Amino acid sequence: MIEFCGVGKTYAGGTVAVEDFSYTVQANSLVVLVGSSGSGKTTLLRMVNRMVEPTAGSVLIDGRDVAGLDRVRLRRSIGYVLQAGGLLPHRTIADNVATVPVLNGTRRREARSAVVGLLERVGLDPSCAERYPSQLSGGQQQRVGVARALAADPDILLMDEPFGAVDPIVRRELQDELRRLQRELGKTILLVTHDIDEAFRVGDEVVVLKERGVTAQVGTPADILAHPADAFVRSFVGADRAERRLRTTDVDGRRVLVDDDGRPAGVLVAAEERRTAP
Numbered sequence: 001m002i003e004f005c006g007v008g009k010t011y012a013g014g015t016v017a018v019e020d021f022s023y024t025v026q027a028n029s030l031v032v033l034v035g036s037s038g039s040g041k042t043t044l045l046r047m048v049n050r051m052v053e054p055t056a057g058s059v060l061i062d063g064r065d066v067a068g069l070d071r072v073r074l075r076r077s078i079g080y081v082l083q084a085g086g087l088l089p090h091r092t093i094a095d096n097v098a099t100v101p102v103l104n105g106t107r108r109r110e111a112r113s114a115v116v117g118l119l120e121r122v123g124l125d126p127s128c129a130e131r132y133p134s135q136l137s138g139g140q141q142q143r144v145g146v147a148r149a150l151a152a153d154p155d156i157l158l159m160d161e162p163f164g165a166v167d168p169i170v171r172r173e174l175q176d177e178l179r180r181l182q183r184e185l186g187k188t189i190l191l192v193t194h195d196i197d198e199a200f201r202v203g204d205e206v207v208v209l210k211e212r213g214v215t216a217q218v219g220t221p222a223d224i225l226a227h228p229a230d231a232f233v234r235s236f237v238g239a240d241r242a243e244r245r246l247r248t249t250d251v252d253g254r255r256v257l258v259d260d261d262g263r264p265a266g267v268l269v270a271a272e273e274r275r276t277a278p
């Protein structure tokens with residue numbers, strides 16, 4: 001569990017990135033902080049592993065104030081995934097993934113033999129292990145970033161715009177896989193994005209932020225869509241999305257959703273059909 005207790009951050013120079021933010025990320029949940037550029041998302045995320053020190057309030061992990069924990073050990077005990085994977089370009093994939101376990105004292109050979117399992121877990125062929133980051137696609141690099149963050153088996157995973165650098169199709173695949181991983185591994189995941197679609201797709205709970213880390217709304221994706229708290233949230237969510245009127249029409253025995261203009265918006269699939277789909 002991660003608790004933000006009245007945290008604030010004013011950077012040297014006077015920029016107030018976060019005014020006063022309180023929120024609890026429940027253990028084993030996937031929470032998304034979503035907001036436009038400059039709303040303080042990255043600042044909040046980095047307070048958890050002490051890459052940023054709050055100038056007010058505190059962050060607790062399982063009841064312990066992170067300010068009292070050893071910074072290096074804390075950082076190595078929390079997985080951190082950055083946009084474009086943040087991989088070391090001159091190290092092989094295996095070395096990239098094994099970095100933190102080796103720093104934590106795991107023998108190099110042991111750490112490297114765990115790499116195969118980690119790569120498989122994130123949907124990569126183990127033959128990638130001896131390649132360099134530039135020899136992988138953006139989506140593959142991103143998966144390596146996730147494998148690396150999981151390598152030390154942390155309870156907490158912080159993800160900063162993790163899928164920002166890949167194309168929309170790969171992005172969606174990675175989002176779905178993140179949900180799968182979350183179900184399988186039961187980590188506590190805090191993810192930051194400016195993309196509301198991504199927030200709704202992956203989040204158990206979503207925190208919509210305004211400027212200076214002011215909370216506009218907290219809720220499940222369905223809550224927020226159904227009851228946007230104010231005009232800000234409504235416009236952020238996209239008024240046309242929340243209020244788009246959809247109807248179904250029959251196309252060759254399938255029920256296709258169409259909007260007011262008759263443009264197709266999707267196909268209606270019964271829950272049991274979805275479960276049995278290959």
Ligand SMILES: Nc1ncnc2c1ncn2[C@@H]1O[C@H](COP(=O)(O)OP(=O)(O)OP(=O)(O)O)[C@@H](O)[C@H]1O
Pocket residue numbers: 011012013015016017035036037038039040041042043044194
């Ligand atoms: N190290 C720093 N020194 C001074 N100001 C900073 C620093 N880091 C961030 N800021 C400022 O704090 C505010 C919040 O930045 P932050 O990166 O947390 O926002 P964000 O919501 O993650 O934005 P983005 O989506 O663009 O990354 C911005 O005005 C930014 O310019």
